[in-house]
Amino acid sequence: MGYLKRNRAKDHDSVFFWETAACFLNHELPKIRKKSTNTVTAYRISLNICIDYLEDVKGIQREKICFCDLKKENLKDFLVWMGQEKKWSPKTCNLRMTAVRSLLSFAAEECMDITYLFAASKTIRSLNVPGREIEYFEDDQLSGILEAPGKEKRSERRNRMLLILGYDAAMRVGELIDLNVENIHLDAEIPYVRILGKGEKYRSVPLMGKTVEHLRKYLYEFHGDISDPSAPLFYAVTHGRIHSLSDDCIQKVLKKYTEKCRVNGIHMPANVHFHMLRKTRAMNLYQEGCPLSYIQQMLGHENISTTSGFYAFVTLNTLAEAIGKANPDRKNTEKSWKKAETAKILYRL
Structure with a gap:
């Protein structure tokens, strides 16, 4: 009892x-x-x-x-x-x-x-999730977006910098918002940005040469002598007070420039969001032959299956090129399995 x-x-x-x-x-x-x-x-x-x-x-x-x-x-x-x-x-x-x-x-x-x-x-089966292709920007679309911000207005120069850094370091919106000046290390032997990602875990991502040049100019204009290393890297000023940008603000920045690209005749995806820059960076690295384990580290994925599940697929162009190399000329060729000697080998128990 x-x-x-x-x-x-x-x-x-x-x-x-x-x-x-x-x-x-x-x-x-x-x-x-x-x-x-x-x-x-x-x-x-x-x-x-x-x-x-x-x-x-x-x-x-x-x-x-x-x-x-x-x-x-x-x-x-x-x-x-x-x-x-x-x-x-x-x-x-x-x-x-x-x-x-x-x-x-x-x-x-x-x-x-x-x-x-x-x-x-644990015995309850999860619902099947239909797979879909990764949303990312093609090369001409990415170039158009990064060139869209003007250079005359201060806010435009800030916007261009956040788009460049967001792409180069494959950052989430929240990670970009949380960046402080002290997270940027341009004088290191290999310049890098220190990112606070999911689970309160830091990761270091190397910065490319052009991005470093842009950042030096940006820091000089927007942070002067860097008297406050803890200041937000990207900010706005409201009623004389400096504050970090919001998620909505950064999403609107990207949508603003994709719309400008459309007006200029550059085709853009219907639904655009900032995370696509991160996916684009990862996809470009993957297509250039960068190992998935390196991409995993850059993206801050805890499990390699997350990275491979999102990015390890071939694009239509990649597939077409591979098929073309495997069979460059189809003229006057006969399917091998129709040949008598081949058929005897294939159809045998």
């Missing part, structure tokens, strides 16, 4: 559920696993959506929700509900489920009574 009471205590204990979930979000993820603020926020949203589902669809009172309510049957129904009722993409649905599984994994480490729930959750 005592064993049954102990076995039911945690998986049916609502207090344990809420305390464990709070510890997972407020302590485990940010302090132990060093997850970024954005990641923690995404997990928090996902778990709250699951809790809302249990209350609104399954009829379980919020304050009485326990880990046993995250049983396999409910989670499978939750996955179907997200796809069919909410019309969320398979990728979004899978990310929501990842947050739930992570909570169950953490709870199972804290208490064996939750182990069976975590084990059951």
Whole structure:
């Protein structure tokens, strides 16, 4: 009797559920696993959506929700509900489920009574995510964008510099926003930028010669004697106060110049976002034969599979060239498997 009471205590204990979930979000993820603020926020949203589902669809009172309510049957129904009722993409649905599984994994480490729930959750298959080609700029499009900012206005010169650096160092928008003057090392033997990436992890990315030249001019104009190394590298001034640029501001900068390119007759993708500069840099390096492990380090991907999954594919031009080299002249050629001697070799048990 005592064993049954102990076995039911945690998986049916609502207090344990809420305390464990709070510890997972407020302590485990940010302090132990060093997850970024954005990641923690995404997990928090996902778990709250699951809790809302249990209350609104399954009829379980919020304050009485326990880990046993995250049983396999409910989670499978939750996955179907997200796809069919909410019309969320398979990728979004899978990310929501990842947050739930992570909570169950953490709870199972804290208490064996939750182990069976975590084990059951791992047997739920994720939704198939349709693959799609990487969005990136072609050479003429990239050149047009980087040349689009004018040189007369100060803001235009700033915008050109952030586009050049964003591309050259393959940076995320958030990483560009967080850059300070002290993160730029132009006098090192190999000039580089020190980037604070996901998971509060730093990485160093070498800068190309032309980018270094642009940066020296930019620093001289926008930061003078660099009296404050902690000042944001790219900034705006509002009411006399210097502040970092926002995500929206940087996205608008790119869209402004892609629209200018369209007006000038340069074809541009329909939906443009700053992350495409990062993908373009990685794609260009890949096409030039740079090893994926090097690209992984530059991009700050924790797992090589992330890099290969995004960038390890051949473009149409690359494929056409390879086929052309393999079979440069198709005239007067006969398919080898139609030859009698070849057929005898192929069709043999």
